[in-house]
Amino acid sequence: MPEEERKDMPTSVLKNDITKPNVRTTTFTIDGRERPANLAGETCTCAVIHSENFSLHYGSKAGVQNITMDIYPCSVTAIIGPSGCGKSTFLRSINRMNDLIPHVHTEGKLLVDGHDIYDKHTNLVNLRQQVGMVFQKPNPFPKSIFDNVAYGPSLQGVRNKGELQNVVEQSLRAAALWEEVKDDLKKSALALSGGQQQRLCIARALATKPRVLLMDEPCSALDPIATGRIEDLMHQLQSTYTIVIVTHNMQQAARVSERAAFFCLGELIEYDWTSKIFSNPAKKETEDYVTGRFG
């Protein structure tokens, strides 16, 4: 990371230098299974998403203000914070989903892979294919499972049936859904259970082969078992994808993420290793929030 950019980062970030490979040596256990603390840190160190003094306003109301942070590839970054703090707004800014809301304007820079996505020449189609998104509520289209997953690739112009089948299978396998649905791909996606639907949405997002996967509270509508499966899935995916997850559930953030950012009132308060955020935060607000004294 270039030196000039680092200057803009919060001091806590600089002190701990989270751009370095993960130094954590503990192992996480989810559902009794173990996984290495760091799968990707060795190789991927340059930021995929670079935000510099990024602000977004809804009319005159501020959504997020002066966000400056880097999000690193092949890892899970969690954004936590109280309701209305702008974490979802920031997440949706990364693939410009906020464009749908009238009277939105932005300031500052938000780079994905080095491109300013708020440049007027940005190809939204390409951007959204690079930056996939999974929503809070499972939102499979009212189509068959196959058509749901094939939706993205066919948008990219894949017409070949065999190729589509390959992509669908790969994506469903990657989303750990293949074994459950391989026999009835023609079935409507709405017939699946909530957890399956959310994994289908992940598969649908993966089918466009994105680099970044944005997850907006992906488990808030699911029961603990389905949540566990999604979290497992995130662990598997983080070796290949850059995952940004917004969550209300701090245990979940602690379980799945390597780095965590704490937002409050539209501002980035603290951004650090997850272990640090939860055990030894630098800011009082963060500590209040993670210990439950906030609000």
Next chain:
Amino acid sequence: MKLRFRGQLDRVFTIATGLSVVLLTLVLLAILGPMVYRGSSAVFFQGTVEFRKMQKNLFGRGDEQALHAEVAETEKVRQQVYEMIDAFKKGVDVEALSEQVRQIHRQFGQDLRDRNLPAGEYTRLRELTRQIRDKLEAAFRSQDINEIKRLVGEVLKDESNPQLKGTSAEKLFAIARQFLQAAGQIDLGKHQEYALALQEAEGILFHSEALPGLLGPRPGEPPAPLVMLRYGATRWDQAQTLLDRFLWVEHWVEEKPGEPLVLQRKPRAELFPEPLRPLFTYVEQNAGKMLHPRRTVYWQFLRDDNVNSHYFGGIGPEILGTMLITVVGMLFVIPLGIISAAYLVECASDGWTMRIIRMGINTLAGVPSIVFGLFGLAFFVLFLFPLLGFAPRPCILAASMTLAVLTLPVMIRASEEAIRSVPATYKEGSLALGASRFHTFIAVTFPAALPGILTGVILSLSRIAGETAPILFTGAVSLGAVPRSLFDPTRTLSYGSYDMAVGDRLGMMVPHNQYGMVVTLVLLILILNGAAIMLRTRVFKKLRGH
């Protein structure tokens, strides 16, 4: 206590809703039941031999030989009716008798000239028949039986005259004898009255100038110009009505001055003297044998063209016209409605222009349909068609377009609601995958909104198929050829039943046809709607993944 009260309230609510459903069903049945019953009588009824005759002659249906046998059988029974009437006529219809006598006298003169008799002989014979003629005419006019006897006696003296034997003048004596016999049995003062009453009775029995009768024209009579007069009662229910009219005379009587008139019925037989009275009992007892009513299924009602303004035949062209107008109208309504709705939901801003347009659409839905009819005439027929180089005359296309304008508000509103109710998360999901707004609409929003849009289709379909006023000036006719292109006017079920109800005296004589038309229209709409509802259910199930 309170809990119990709440429980009872719940029960009352359940019962009330259940009752209202039952009530609604009953009301529906009460409305539809009689209509369907009467309408179905256009297809299912007791057809008489006259019906089969008509079918054979006008539509070429049925077995010719069987029909011949049947006609011969009925004619045998009818023969007695003819004979009774003729016998009576000989004593009553003095005008006709005088005419007959004069005719014979003229014919005889002609014959004499052809025979080239000597001049003296000719004058003598001619004078003789002239005297006979005058005596007979005097006898016909006379109201005194003794005088008639005397006159006829004088006439009959000449019967033995050898010069009249074997000539055409011989018929005069037969007439004279029959008249004498008949005159002995009737009240001579009532000649005129009897003649008029007989004319009326014959009108009901055979046919009058404008109305068909019970048995149809007598054999050998030249065919009437109106096709409907050439057949008797084709349906047994019709025959029953005519029989009733034949047997009973109705008139309004003032019982007390100033009071409303009272309808009185008395046997028609009483209008006639003794010798004709058996006719009425004979017709009453043998009506079945003269008409042979038989259970008939006339399904061709749905296919045939009509004859004499729906007196005979079916409603084939009307069904075809209704379907054409509906289909062409839907071809305009569906795409226009969906596109407008998509624009209103997906693209339109919330400015005051859009608000005015929205208000306009809502207002349009409440405009009386006749206004659309005049609009269609003024805009499509008289303005747009000449502009595009078409003849400015009412046609299917203009009617369909007018109906499309009429139902567009319904379609737009239904589609708008449907598109609006598609969860925003579907759109977001699609956009997040990189789809354009257009592709999102086509691939995700539209299929998800399809059930609601189909509801709009159902609503506008029923409206288009059933409307009368908008097509009054733009494309409907009550009579006319079957349309060959969209630029021809057409008959429709809705306009046809309207026309039969208001404009057509004949229509009132065949209510089963009018009901048949209405019921067919209802059934047609039900079938089209059923298809749309089935489609909607399938789409819905598919979307839901069942």
